Amino acid sequence: MIKPRTPPGTMELLPREQIAFQRMLDTIRRTFEGFGFLPIETPVFELSDVLLTKTGGETERQVYFVQSTGALGKLAESGAADGLPELALRFDLTVPLARYVAEHEHDLAFPFRRYQMQRVYRGERAQRGRFREFYQCDIDVIGKDALSIRHDAEIPAVIHAVFAALDIGEFTIQFNNRKLLRGWFEGQGIEGDAQMAVLREIDKLDKRGEDAVRETLQGEGFGLSAVVAERLLAFSRVRSASHDDALAKLAALGDGSPLFEEGRDELREVLQRLRALGVPEARYSINLSIARGLDYYTGTVYETTLDAHPQIGSICSGGRYENLASHYTKSKLPGVGISIGLSRLFWQLREAGIVGVAESSVDVLVALLDDAGLDHALALSQQLRAAGLNVETQLEARKLGKQMQYADRAGIRFVVIRGEDEAAKGVVAVKDLRRGEQFEVAEGELGSTLRVEREQWRAQAGLEAAP
Amino acid sequence: MIKPRTPPGTMELLPREQIAFQRMLDTIRRTFEGFGFLPIETPVFELSDVLLTKTGGETERQVYFVQSTGALGKLAESGAADGLPELALRFDLTVPLARYVAEHEHDLAFPFRRYQMQRVYRGERAQRGRFREFYQCDIDVIGKDALSIRHDAEIPAVIHAVFAALDIGEFTIQFNNRKLLRGWFEGQGIEGDAQMAVLREIDKLDKRGEDAVRETLQGEGFGLSAVVAERLLAFSRVRSASHDDALAKLAALGDGSPLFEEGRDELREVLQRLRALGVPEARYSINLSIARGLDYYTGTVYETTLDAHPQIGSICSGGRYENLASHYTKSKLPGVGISIGLSRLFWQLREAGIVGVAESSVDVLVALLDDAGLDHALALSQQLRAAGLNVETQLEARKLGKQMQYADRAGIRFVVIRGEDEAAKGVVAVKDLRRGEQFEVAEGELGSTLRVEREQWRAQAGLEAAP
Numbered sequence: 052m053i054k055p056r057t058p059p060g061t062m063e064l065l066p067r068e069q070i071a072f073q074r075m076l077d078t079i080r081r082t083f084e085g086f087g088f089l090p091i092e093t094p095v096f097e098l099s100d101v102l103l104t105k106t107g108g109e110t111e112r113q114v115y116f117v118q119s120t121g122a123l124g125k126l127a128e129s130g131a132a133d134g135l136p137e138l139a140l141r142f143d144l145t146v147p148l149a150r151y152v153a154e155h156e157h158d159l160a161f162p163f164r165r166y167q168m169q170r171v172y173r174g175e176r177a178q179r180g181r182f183r184e185f186y187q188c189d190i191d192v193i194g195k196d197a198l199s200i201r202h203d204a205e206i207p208a209v210i211h212a213v214f215a216a217l218d219i220g221e222f223t224i225q226f227n228n229r230k231l232l233r234g235w236f237e238g239q240g241i242e243g244d245a246q247m248a249v250l251r252e253i254d255k256l257d258k259r260g261e262d263a264v265r266e267t268l269q270g271e272g273f274g275l276s277a278v279v280a281e282r283l284l285a286f287s288r289v290r291s292a293s294h295d296d297a298l299a300k301l302a303a304l305g306d307g308s309p310l311f312e313e314g315r316d317e318l319r320e321v322l323q324r325l326r327a328l329g330v331p332e333a334r335y336s337i338n339l340s341i342a343r344g345l346d347y348y349t350g351t352v353y354e355t356t357l358d359a360h361p362q363i364g365s366i367c368s369g370g371r372y373e374n375l376a377s378h379y380t381k382s383k384l385p386g387v388g389i390s391i392g393l394s395r396l397f398w399q400l401r402e403a404g405i406v407g408v409a410e411s412s413v414d415v416l417v418a419l420l421d422d423a424g425l426d427h428a429l430a431l432s433q434q435l436r437a438a439g440l441n442v443e444t445q446l447e448a449r450k451l452g453k454q455m456q457y458a459d460r461a462g463i464r465f466v467v468i469r470g471e472d473e474a475a476k477g478v479v480a481v482k483d484l485r486r487g488e489q490f491e492v493a494e495g496e497l498g499s500t501l502r503v504e505r506e507q508w509r510a511q512a513g514l515e516a517a518p
Numbered sequence: 519m520i521k522p523r524t525p526p527g528t529m530e531l532l533p534r535e536q537i538a539f540q541r542m543l544d545t546i547r548r549t550f551e552g553f554g555f556l557p558i559e560t561p562v563f564e565l566s567d568v569l570l571t572k573t574g575g576e577t578e579r580q581v582y583f584v585q586s587t588g589a590l591g592k593l594a595e596s597g598a599a600d601g602l603p604e605l606a607l608r609f610d611l612t613v614p615l616a617r618y619v620a621e622h623e624h625d626l627a628f629p630f631r632r633y634q635m636q637r638v639y640r641g642e643r644a645q646r647g648r649f650r651e652f653y654q655c656d657i658d659v660i661g662k663d664a665l666s667i668r669h670d671a672e673i674p675a676v677i678h679a680v681f682a683a684l685d686i687g688e689f690t691i692q693f694n695n696r697k698l699l700r701g702w703f704e705g706q707g708i709e710g711d712a713q714m715a716v717l718r719e720i721d722k723l724d725k726r727g728e729d730a731v732r733e734t735l736q737g738e739g740f741g742l743s744a745v746v747a748e749r750l751l752a753f754s755r756v757r758s759a760s761h762d763d764a765l766a767k768l769a770a771l772g773d774g775s776p777l778f779e780e781g782r783d784e785l786r787e788v789l790q791r792l793r794a795l796g797v798p799e800a801r802y803s804i805n806l807s808i809a810r811g812l813d814y815y816t817g818t819v820y821e822t823t824l825d826a827h828p829q830i831g832s833i834c835s836g837g838r839y840e841n842l843a844s845h846y847t848k849s850k851l852p853g854v855g856i857s858i859g860l861s862r863l864f865w866q867l868r869e870a871g872i873v874g875v876a877e878s879s880v881d882v883l884v885a886l887l888d889d890a891g892l893d894h895a896l897a898l899s900q901q902l903r904a905a906g907l908n909v910e911t912q913l914e915a916r917k918l919g920k921q922m923q924y925a926d927r928a929g930i931r932f933v934v935i936r937g938e939d940e941a942a943k944g945v946v947a948v949k950d951l952r953r954g955e956q957f958e959v960a961e962g963e964l965g966s967t968l969r970v971e972r973e974q975w976r977a978q979a980g981l982e983a984a985p
Contacts, residue, residue, distance in 0.1 A: 087910025
């Protein structure tokens with residue numbers, strides 16, 4: 052006998068948690084599709100030489116390699132000298148997207164708007180709330196040669212629509228622009244590689260605090276003067292409180308280098324289009340401390356935080372990059388995109404008590420009082436399914452109390468009962484476990500009645516109508 | 519520069535193919551939920567010692583092992599002597615289900631009805647139409663200690679609902695019962711291990727043909743007499759043409775051993791309940807040649823074929839088994855289930871010209887004639903999204919002809935145009951690319967008008983209403 056256990060660092064859910072998770076996935080997907088993003092899926096593994104175009108990074112140290120049984124023996128015989136295994140699990144959805152776009156370039160229309168919601172794999176050290184397998188929900192818009200800044204403005208509208216639909220509390224979409232940052236650094240005499248180093252320090256402000264970052268900036272390696280370091284920190288403190296405040300704060304930054312002005316123009320364009328898109332101004336803010344450590348961002352950068360749960364950190368991040376797939380194609384493919392790490396978010400929301408188990412996906416339990424009623428119960432169940440309801444039939448007669456208890460624990464709302472009295476009258480009794488009510492319906496009207504009840508509740512609960 | 523390429527044996531789709539595939543997945547999921555099955559997902563990998571409880575089988579030779587970069591070095595140093603890598607990719611959804619049910623036994627209600635639609639991995643030899651990564655869509659009902667035969671009767675009703683909804687042509691659900699087979703074998707003096715061997719030969723009838731199987735049965739190892747072999751083949755030819763014919767053919771088999779009678783009673787029960795469930799009798803048939811080679815089936819067995827495409831073979835198979843998780847728990851967990859190998863089915867349907875690319879998931883392209891119109895186009899797009907439509911906004915002005923061409927190629931049905939004339943009148947022009955018509959609508963009514971058009975078409979096309 053082997054002890055059944057899930058691998059460390061994976062999130063496996065019980066059915067009612069899985070339903071709650073699936074509803075979040077569905078909501079995100081529906082919203083992405085609402086904005087005209089197209090679905091793609093890529094294989095869980097890539098060829099190792101295709102996936103690992105860069106070497107030695109943190110990411111690569113976390114890569115999972117895959118090999119079939121046959122190849123395993125060969126590798127063991129030959130030792131590591133023979134090179135890497137043929138396959139490796141994807142560690143994000145960005146490298147597979149780059150490979151996909153480069154490989155299918157001639158079959159795609161640009162700008163290419165894709166969404167992708169799949170699991171990714173990282174050999175993280177096992178610890179609470181850190182996952183080795185987790186869902187990412189990504190959108191990206193990829194241009195050919197060029198991509199208008201207007202796409203950067205649409206992205207926060209998608210973020211807004213997603214988190215408004217998920218209904219997990221007030222949130223703020225914060226954004227910045229790395230051109231503005233780097234242009235401003237230039238004005239302070241910070242040039243070249245030092246800019247990236249400073250960017251990474253700024254990015255750590257939330258975690259390390261101002262004092263630690265100030266010390267680093269003035270210390271060895273950076274050697275910024277106290278005045279410049281202080282100016283940098285003051286700059287990083289800029290947050291806007293409203294749309295007009297954002298414009299005013301951008302204006303108050305004074306004149307700067309061409310790169311700085313380009314970044315400022317881009318931020319203004321994003322602000323203008325966001326207003327046209329009707330995104331409520333309480334939901335977005337300029338935050339000049341946002342740098343996003345990843346080296347490949349070059350323009351707009353985004354983070355999103357839950358107002359009541361700042362400790363969760365950014366729940367949706369991304370930005371603009373110059374060239375998606377330079378390792379795979381000579382075509383220049385600039386893009387802008389965001390990612391939601393849904394497994395981690397779900398886990399955090401559950402820890403914070405914001406999401407829990409869902410009602411069952413089963414709407415109706417058709418009870419069975421005695422075996423003679425089975426054929427009728429089966430036919431009635433099919434009638435309810437034809438009306439669009441999800442139905443479980445009790446296939447073995449047992450005490451009604453037991454059946455009620457089962458429905459209650461399972462989160463099933465309606466129990467349909469047909470005893471001798473009801474059969475004689477051509478009706479069924481319906482127990483509504485949510486409302487704690489019982490009522491009678493003519494059999495022929497049962498499907499439409501329960502369907503209406505369900506849709507009314509879904510509408511009240513802010514859920515989409517079910518198909 | 520590295521040539522971008524997908525790993526051999528994987529199926530990667532372009533967006534419009536992905537949409538077609540996704541619609542099939544959605545239809546299957548909706549149908550499974552309609553019958554009260556609950557979703558679960560398991561990690562893509564399992565601990566190797568948990569996954570590989572049996573050794574030396576065909577399946578294990580096809581297993582993909584997974585190891586992180588660190589572990590890889592260690593394995594290469596120590597050679598294979600150190601044992602298997604820690605993790606392995608799942609090769610089906612049945613072993614993960616067994617592990618899940620055993621691990622979460624005390625948190626589940628039995629009978630446990632679960633569906634699971636995820637990818638599985640097998641290191642198959644690369645060949646056309648054979649996949650190393652493919653979707654399986656499974657349902658199983660798991661009982662504790664016992665599970666009524668009535669569940670076996672519900673399964674074909676699910677199969678019927680799935681393939682009716684997928685609308686890929688006429689199909690036949692064929693079933694048999696291994697108790698009936700083994701009981702009948704007993705009557706012919708075929709006992710013990712020989713029964714399983716004969717079962718496996720019977721299962722090959724379709725592939726090898728009667729002559730080859732007859733020869734094997736009479737040859738060394740089996741040594742059946744010509745009379746018994748002939749009786750066996752005649753028995754295997756039994757197919758029912760209707761519900762009553764099925765009952766008549768079962769009756770005509772004469773009396774048999776207790777095991778035979780048990781199997782026949784079970785088949786009769788399945789037939790009776792299928793009729794109560796309203797499954798059309800043209801859609802199901804008894805076929806006494808179906809044995810399903812897998813050793814773990816013990817009662818009802820199912821196969822499903824497309825009437826016009828017998829060469830595709832079974833598109834949905836499964837059966838009843840005695841004990842799901844004997845490797846992980848002392849609890850006895852009998853079950854019944856089926857599996858649809860959707861990647862392979864999709865590939866075959868595409869080869870046969872039955873499915874192709876889908877219309878776009880994008881309903882509307884909001885065209886842009888000049889940059890001054892952008893803010894209005896953005897606001898209009900949001901208004902359409904609020905009406906439940908999927909909308910792409912053209913963010914950069916270009917010739918209308920180009921925008922039309924783009925929508926046409928992308929499979930987008932509606933293009934919304936607002937030129938000076940339309941703006942003056944407070945209307946927009948709508949080009950319906952499917953009907954080849956153009957009409958004008960007041961801006962305020964655009965959302966509801968297009969929504970109604972879309973729902974009418976979806977209803978005609980037999981698609982579910984979109985949420």
